[in-house]
Amino acid sequence: MKINFIASDQRKETLTEEVFYIKNMVCSICIRVIQEKLIFLALPVQEVELGWVRFKKILEPEELNRVGQALGEEGFEIILSNKSKIVEQIKELIGQTLYPNESPKGLKYSEYLSKSIGRDYSFLSHTFSALENLTIEKYVICQKADRAKTTL
Template sequence: MTTLFIKNMVCNRCIMVVQNELDKLGLPAVSVSLGEIVFEKEPSLEEKNNLAEALSALGFEMIDDKKSRIIEKIKNTIIELVHHQDNEAKTNLSDILSTRLHNDYNYLSNLFSEVEGTTIEKYFIAQKIERVKELLVYDELSLSEIAFQLNYSSVAYLSNQFKKTTGLTPSHFKQIKEEKRKPLDKV
């Protein structure tokens, strides 16, 4: 088994697009997940180059160096936790990252800050706020349900973090989004 690491894969649609490119190129993969493609046997240099070119045209990038792979794994783990595993992350983020990436959290934290220019915590908060925005726009959950789903200790804490990050309260953000949306019959 051999693994190729891909940068900028952030959702299930990305996985589908990468899988589609692999199919077009005739490269059978054992699995495709966020940031990774696992092959039974290592693709040839020509196959790797063709894949890199096809993925680059779609906004993805193959990662070769170890530090970049670790950074991408950190990002993908956080994205998976925030966007795809509602209310499952009761454990500390530092414990989750250390366990999944088989590295000391201090090393991961320092590396992330050095390469990305921000902390893991700030990146995690930014992802959570993006998820809150998404859920507010869907308008299916109350703010207290959103706070529970994203493991906030209270609605007040969520609201404070949202305002600190966006400059708006959640209700003002929701109001602005509703004003910009036109009813289907007016489009």
């Protein structure tokens, strides 16, 4: 089965390792699920963090397809386009702010996101809305509501 990836702008590579951003990776359970899948595939994983995976080597095309298929079975997707990476960074940062010790002290979300990502907020907002069909503000409200539901 061939995997259809999001548009391939470029893969972030060095000579010895490769990093992929993962769509829909929003919590610590997601990290554990992805780690288990990659261990099962016997791939050289160096690190799995919220929103991305670093491999110890550059993956061969068939390995990349296996990763994409395995992650797709769990509702995740490898992100290869730059705008999609930005959207996932925004989601990751917002997710982190839902925990008391991680929230941005004295900053509005617009300032926090702009400062953390290093891009103008209007660009971030436009990019997020274009890809998600939802404003950042509405996304924050939905995430807070979901977080409140899980704590009840």
